[in-house]
Amino acid sequence: MSVNAPANPAPQKAAPKASSRTRSERKLAWMLCAPAVLAMLLVTAYPIAYAVVLSLQDVDLRFPDEGGFAGLSNYSTVLSSSLWWTDIFNTVFIMVISVAIELVLGMAIALVMHRAIFGRGVVRTSVLIPYGIITVVAAFAWQFAFSPETGFVNNLPLISDEMDWFGGRFSSFAVIILAEVWKTTPFMALLLLAGLVTIDDQLYEAARVDGATAWQRFTRITLPLMKPAILVALLFRTLDAFRVFDTIFVMTRGALDTESVSILGYNQLISRLNLGLGSAVSVLIFLCVFLIAFIFVKGFGAKVEEGRPS
Amino acid sequence: MERSSRDYALWTIAIALVVIFALIPVLWLISISLKPPEALTDQKFIPSDISFDNYKSLFEGGIDDSPFIKPLINSIGIALITTAISIVLASFCAYAIARLEFPGKRVILAGALAIAMFPPISTVGPLFDMWRALGLYDTWLGLIIPYLTFSLPLAIYVLVAFFREIPWELEQAAQVDGATPFQAFTKVIVPLAAPGVFTAAILVFIFCWNDFLFAISLTSSDASRTVPAALAFFTGESSFTAPTGSIAAAAVVVTVPIIVFVLFFQRRIVAGLTAGAVKG
Numbered sequence: 001m002s003v004n005a006p007a008n009p010a011p012q013k014a015a016p017k018a019s020s021r022t023r024s025e026r027k028l029a030w031m032l033c034a035p036a037v038l039a040m041l042l043v044t045a046y047p048i049a050y051a052v053v054l055s056l057q058d059v060d061l062r063f064p065d066e067g068g069f070a071g072l073s074n075y076s077t078v079l080s081s082s083l084w085w086t087d088i089f090n091t092v093f094i095m096v097i098s099v100a101i102e103l104v105l106g107m108a109i110a111l112v113m114h115r116a117i118f119g120r121g122v123v124r125t126s127v128l129i130p131y132g133i134i135t136v137v138a139a140f141a142w143q144f145a146f147s148p149e150t151g152f153v154n155n156l157p158l159i160s161d162e163m164d165w166f167g168g169r170f171s172s173f174a175v176i177i178l179a180e181v182w183k184t185t186p187f188m189a190l191l192l193l194a195g196l197v198t199i200d201d202q203l204y205e206a207a208r209v210d211g212a213t214a215w216q217r218f219t220r221i222t223l224p225l226m227k228p229a230i231l232v233a234l235l236f237r238t239l240d241a242f243r244v245f246d247t248i249f250v251m252t253r254g255a256l257d258t259e260s261v262s263i264l265g266y267n268q269l270i271s272r273l274n275l276g277l278g279s280a281v282s283v284l285i286f287l288c289v290f291l292i293a294f295i296f297v298k299g300f301g302a303k304v305e306e307g308r309p310s
Numbered sequence: 311m312e313r314s315s316r317d318y319a320l321w322t323i324a325i326a327l328v329v330i331f332a333l334i335p336v337l338w339l340i341s342i343s344l345k346p347p348e349a350l351t352d353q354k355f356i357p358s359d360i361s362f363d364n365y366k367s368l369f370e371g372g373i374d375d376s377p378f379i380k381p382l383i384n385s386i387g388i389a390l391i392t393t394a395i396s397i398v399l400a401s402f403c404a405y406a407i408a409r410l411e412f413p414g415k416r417v418i419l420a421g422a423l424a425i426a427m428f429p430p431i432s433t434v435g436p437l438f439d440m441w442r443a444l445g446l447y448d449t450w451l452g453l454i455i456p457y458l459t460f461s462l463p464l465a466i467y468v469l470v471a472f473f474r475e476i477p478w479e480l481e482q483a484a485q486v487d488g489a490t491p492f493q494a495f496t497k498v499i500v501p502l503a504a505p506g507v508f509t510a511a512i513l514v515f516i517f518c519w520n521d522f523l524f525a526i527s528l529t530s531s532d533a534s535r536t537v538p539a540a541l542a543f544f545t546g547e548s549s550f551t552a553p554t555g556s557i558a559a560a561a562v563v564v565t566v567p568i569i570v571f572v573l574f575f576q577r578r579i580v581a582g583l584t585a586g587a588v589k590g
Contacts, residue, residue, distance in 0.1 A: 022411070025410050025411060025412065026410075026411075026412040026413070028406070028410060029406040029407075029410040029411075029412035029415075030406075030412065030414070032402040032403060032405060032406035032410075033402070033403045033406050033407070033414075033418055035399045035402065035403075036399040036400055036402065036403035036462050036466065037403070037418060037421070039399055039458050039459055039462055040421065040422065040425050040459050040462050040463065042455065042459060043433055043437065043455055043456045043458075043459035043460070044425050044428055044433060044459060046436075047432075047433040047436035047437055047440070048432055048433065048436075050436040050439075050440070051432060051433070051435055051436045054435065054436065054439070109328055112321075112324050112325065112328060116321055116324070116325065117317065117318070117321055118318075118321065119321065119322075119325045122325060122329060123325055123328050123329070124576060124580060125573055125576055126328060126329045126332035126333060127328065127332055128572050128573065128576050128579060128580070129332045129333065129336060129569055129572070129573075130332060130335075131516075131572065131579075131583075132516060132565075132568045132569055132571070132572035133335075133336070133565055133568070133569070134519065134520050134522075134537070134538050134561075134564065134565070134568075135520055135522060135538075136522050136538040136541055136542065137339070137538070137541070137561040137564065137565055138335055140339075140541065140557055140558070140561055141335035141336070141338055141339045141558075141561065142335060144338065144339075144342055144554060144558065145334075145335070145338055149350075149351045150342065150350055150351055150353070150554055151353060152338070152353050152354060152355040154353065155353040155354070182331070182335065186332075187583065190580060190583050190584055191583075191584060193584070194584035236426075236427075239427045242429070243429050243430065243431065245431065245522070245523050246522040246523070246538070249522070249526075249542065250542060261431075262429070262431045262523070265431045265432075265434070265435070266431065266434065266523070266526075266527065269434055269435040269438060269527070270434070270438060270526075270527050275435055275438075275439055278435045279435050279436070282429075282431060282432040282433075282434070282435055283432065285429050285431055285432055286428075286429055286432040289427060289428070289429050293427055
């Protein structure tokens with residue numbers, strides 16, 4: 001196994017002899033890092049602090065003269081509304097199903113790329129196509145495909161010509177999940193492939209000699225050795241799926257109870273200009289993301305430092 | 311080991327399925343974009359008549375009246391500027407992390423990772439309010455700043471992974487052979503680092519090109535609206551025609567160059583996407 005943590009210390013150079021040299025190296029390092037660190041904090045640390053402040057106030061840009069300190073009333077308004085809980089359900093539903101499908105499909109594609117006796121290049125080339133396409137464009141493509149007027153899907157055998165995919169909540173979810181899975185499975189497959197190539201082929205040979213079937217080799221060798229890679233891929237995809245916004249915005253705009261929490265936040269903040277309520281939603285989403293990451297790291301033992309941002 | 315013809319048949323089917331699955335939406339968009347308006351509802355995957363009217367309507371009216379040219383310029387300009395700044399800042403930072411010893415290295419990497427997981431929607435409200443106060447709302451800079459923040463973690467991780475693989479001893483070796491430090495850097499290190507930097511640049515560009523949330527929240531007009539946001543607000547020729555054809559044509563225009571690009575540099579992109587996850 002040579003899973004490489006980016007956080008590993010760099011290969012040691014010759015031990016610094018003079019402490020002044022160590023000091024100048026530190027100074028140089030901090031100077032080199034400072035601009036990037038500042039740029040990263042500029043749009044995260046300060047705005048999230050500002051969001052917390054806004055969420056405690058009664059700020060509605062349609063009524064700029066009203067307002068003032070509101071305490072936790074924005075939070076109680078959000079948490080006691082059925083809309084928030086419906087949207088949480090929708091978001092988690094879409095997240096769990098799409099990530100589960102992506103894991104299975106991504107693993108299958110990774111195995112095809114790894115084991116195929118020919119055509120690996122073709123597979124790798126074609127899985128990169130979804131990665132390069134704008135999410136909004138992919139959402140439009142699937143929407144047009146499933147639309148009862150323009151789409152070819154209802155023309156396929158076994159599917160009713162009258163099926164109105166965007167006329168119901170769960171049929172809308174089906175199309176949304178399909179679009180999400182199509183767009184993000186390649187990334188999952190590539191991360192899993194990277195874990196797959198580190199497994200020593202001799203293990204498989206030895207298992208084959210001992211009479212293990214292909215399925216046994218997969219469940220007893222591949223899966224256990226890939227657990228770290230799988231957990232990290234799952235963590236990143238889960239957090240990404242929790243933020244689902246583009247696809248839903250294009251396909252339904254949240255109609256028929258298909259809203260995700262990100263759409264709810266956007267509607268409060270940008271459409272209704274209610275910065276107080278919207279910020280409370282934003283802060284709650286931030287806490288949910290934190291909770292998911294915490295569960296993965298503490299509960300499942302995902303080694304995040306071995307992962308990488310998508 | 312013997313490869314039976316049955317093995318070949320099974321692999322062919324598996325590969326064909328993957329390729330078809332990946333290609334369907336793209337071929338479908340091309341198909342719709344080529345259908346004349348009266349054939350739009352024929353529900354056929356392959357158009358029977360081909361017309362380029364949808365493409366013509368995108369560019370009609372020149373830069374002032376076309377619904378598409380300005381967003382296209384905004385998208386390209388904003389993504390290129392962000393990529394340039396992001397790569398410069400990330401290169402400095404990644405160099406320090408890969409080559410120098412200093413306290414705080416782990417904190418920076420952990421912080422970058424945290425930002426990669428950060429929900430962008432949580433910053434949209436405050437940014438909307440701040441940008442309006444600062445006059446950055448609906449400007450290129452107003453989008454470049456958040457893109458920079460959210461692309462830096464990606465760029466730093468990819469570059470650190472690449473920089474760790476560079477045999478830095480070559481720099482000293484070149485100096486022993488009589489090169490100046492500047493020559494050693496430009497003639498030896500830069501060519502070795504260039505592929506990694508280029509890979510990071512592709513990934514950052516795709517990230518900015520793809521963004522939708524900031525693009526619809528922090529813009530209100532063609533002054534800075536990018537293509538994904540413009541597509542969502544496309545209207546038809548008249549209020550009675552759906553914009554399906556023009557959306558499809560615009561989607562094809564922004565998709566095909568990226569696909570060609572991605573396919574051309576596929577090895578680099580795969581290396582970049584998996585860099586740091588696993589040491590190959």
